[in-house]
Amino acid sequence: MLKINNLHASVEDKSIIHGLEMEVKPGEVHAIMGPNGAGKSTLGYVLSGRDGYEVTEGSVELDGADLLDMEVEERAQAGLFLAFQYPVEIPGVSNMEFMKESVNAIREHQGKEPLSAAEFLKKAKAAAKQVQLPLDFLKRGVNEGFSGGEKKRNEIMQMILIEPRVAILDESDSGLDVDALQVVADGVNSQRDGERSFIVVTHYQRLLDYIKPDFVHILADGKIVKSGDASLAHEVEKSGYSFLGKKYEEAEA
Amino acid sequence: MSQWLNEVIESASATSDFLAPFRKQALSSLEQAGWPGRRNEAWRFTPLTSLEKREVKHVQQAASAQPPSIEGLSAFELVFVDGKLATDTSQLATPEGVTIASFDQLDDTQKQAASEVFGQIKPARHIFGLVNDIASTQGIFIDVADGVQMDQVIRVANLVTQDVDAHTRILVRVGKGASAKIFEHAEGTVASMSTAFSEYAIAEKGHLEHYRFAMMTGQAKQIGGTHFQLGDESTLNSTVVGYGSELSRLDVDIIHAGEHADAKMNAVYLLAEGELFDLHSNIEHTVPNGTTEENARGIVGDRARAVFNGRIHIHRDAQNTLAELNNRNLLLSRRGIINTKPELEIYADDVKCAHGATVAEIDEEALFYLLTRGVNRSKALVMLNFGFIQELVNKMPDAAIRQWLLPKLNDRFAQMEVK
Structure with missing residues (x-):
């Protein structure tokens, strides 16, 4: 479904990702762990097409199509979703209007009829309820005045509404207490249907107790240095990233 | 001097109503x-060249026009068409304690009351204010007696349908503990020249909910002012909406004359291609313990120009003042121009004052x-930019006006291109 071949990317001429390989098949959950500065967030931005994140080599295919050749919105319409580590506040644009526009743009791309206001409202209410966001959050400006945890839940709510092919969760666990973590994880797990794939980017093993990965990859220095099953995450939890060499021991202290 | 001003002075000199002594005074100020010109700081960014050589035009044939209807708005409707009051104010079924009357229908007591407001609140030297002083034979006096709470909105529409010089005036008194909602609404697109000034005296503990929509566009030149004087513990909530035209200028003065008054003003302007809009805001804290919060936001389209001058003047005795003024602008094109200028004059030492312009x-x-x-990108740009002003529009207290305005602004914005 998502194939990343020999990906090299740089930000402001600084090479961050060099030679990343990864293949995500339908229904799989891949966790990407790694020390700070390994390029974890960069990967999400590169895949979603953020300005300033330049791919210098390699290719990425989504369902056989060249992802890197698409505009940001086209990637989303093709089924890629990025849950931000730091969701942006946009006062004045209501969450509801935003999501309706989003869902209908994606439906249009899929050749489906747009949802009516009533149909959409019903879905939005259900999604808000699922992530335990009060309904008035739908009417508020996008992330406007939301707490850190509310922003993360709002990301998951958007994912539920958008129904992507592949969702990248960029540190969706950071700054969450256990209850909020459970809500986020439940939201994600509810969307696992054997078809939809996930790339869970996280610094800590904790989230992976709630969202069970099929594969765990360690990202360091812009490439995957080690892959394994869920037990790899536990190994990291126990002994940190020391196996990566001295360079990372300090960062993890 | 300009040809236009000379002609205005000539044609106004015959006026002889109860305001004549004041008009005479204004005339001599005007002559001085x-x-x-461009070297005058108050007009530095707003050239008056197109007005200088204008010939004064009088109404040839009276037209009739209706202001846009606003669903769900419960209002007393007054309409100026081409500068003439088209509403017979004697037919208005105003509640007890409320006067809404044209200048020529005032009794002696009302004349006296109106005289006490006329020219007393607006700045003495504003040249177009003086023009309006001498030429505004068409005007309305609104008086809300002490303690009277008016639920209904009083909408005064100013419509221009032909090439004419129109000078209209509104004088308002909000009594002690009284409350009123007044909506000044100007529309028109044809070549013309309007001046519209309003003065509001809000007494102790009075409350005014106010709207001024300067929505003339195209070749309709409009220069106007809204001037508030706040008594002790009075409150003001005002919303300004500005479209640009060939020449569009609005001066707003908020004068804290009584202590513990609270003023809130939100202004949005949305300027389409080639338009000009100039908002001069002046906040005067002359006494202690007043609060003012003003937010002005504008979106400026291709080859359009917005001017915002935000002055806060805190006098020496005005201790414990809280004044915030924020102006944010968004340029849709590199060929748009924004001149925003903060002016802080603070002579008291125990104040909180913030001014931001971006x-x-x-x-x-x-x-x-x-x-x-x-x-999609184009839609995202619309959402983002429009969101920027929608945030302020959403704060308008009157739901009916808000719901009427939002789609209007949305349509206007949708026609503006991001370049």
Whole structure:
């Protein structure tokens, strides 16, 4: 479904990702762990097409199509979703209007009829309820005045509404207490249907107790240095990233 | 001097109503004032060249026009068409304690009351204010007696349908503990020249909910002012909406004359291609313990120009003042121009005063966020930019006016191109 071949990317001429390989098949959950500065967030931005994140080599295919050749919105319409580590506040644009526009743009791309206001409202209410966001959050400006945890839940709510092919969760666990973590994880797990794939980017093993990965990859220095099953995450939890060499021991202290 | 001003003075000199002594005084001030050129700071960014050589036009044939109807708005409707009051104010079924009357229908007590407001609140030297002083034979006096709470809105529409010089005036008294909602609404597109000034005296504990929509566009020149004087513990909530035209200028003065008054003003302007809009805001804290919060936001289209001058003047005795003024602008095109200028004059030492002015292009981070959700770029830009002013529009207290305005602004915005 998502194939990343020999990906090299740089930000402001600084090479961050060099030679990343990864293949995500339908229904799989891949966790990407790694020390700070390994390029974890960069990967999400590169895949979603953020300005300033330049791919210098390699290719990425989504369902056989060249992802890197698409505009940001086209990637989303093709089924890629990025849950931000730091969701942006946009006062004045209501969450509801935003999501309706989003869902209908994606439906249009899929050749489906747009949802009516009533149909959409019903879905939005259900999604808000699922992530335990009060309904008035739908009417508020996008992330406007939301707490850190509310922003993360709002990301998951958007994912539920958008129904992507592949969702990248960029540190969706950071700054969450256990209850909020459970809500986020439940939201994600509810969307696992054997078809939809996930790339869970996280610094800590904790989230992976709630969202069970099929594969765990360690990202360091812009490439995957080690892959394994869920037990790899536990190994990291126990002994940190020391196996990566001295360079990372300090960062993890 | 300009040809236009000379003609205005000539044609106004015959006026002889109860305001004649004041008009005479204004005339002599006007003759001394002289025509403001580009070197005059107050008009530096707003050229008056197109007005200088204008020939004064009088109404040839009276037209009739209706202001846009606003669903769900419960209002007393007054309409100026081409500068003439088209509403017979004697037919209005006003509640007890409320006077809404044209200048020529006032009794002696009302004349006296109106005289006490006329020219007393607006700045003495504003040249177009003086023009309006001498030429505004068409005017309305509104008086809300002490303690009277008016639920209904009083809408005064100013419509221009032909090439004419129109000078209209509104004088308002809000009594002690009284409350009123007044909506000044100007529309028109044809070549013309309007001046429209209003003065509001809000007494102790009085409350005014106010709207001024300067929505003349195209070749309709409009220069006006709204001037508030706040008594002790009075409150003001005002919303200004500005469209640009060939020449569009609005001066707003908020004068804290009584202590513990609270003023809130939100202004939005949305300037389409080639339009000009100039908002001069002046906040005067002359006494202690007043609060003012003003937010002005504008979107400026291709080859359009917005001017915002935000002055806060805190007098020596005005201790414990809280004044905030924020102006944010968004440029849709590199060929748009924004001149925003803060002017802080603070002579008291125990005050909190904040002033911010920004000019920005699109917030790239927010745009990226919307795009990652599959929203098309053009739509995302509309949502972002419009969101920027919608935030203020949403704060308007009157739901009916708000619901009427939002789609209007949305349509206007949708026709503006991001270049």
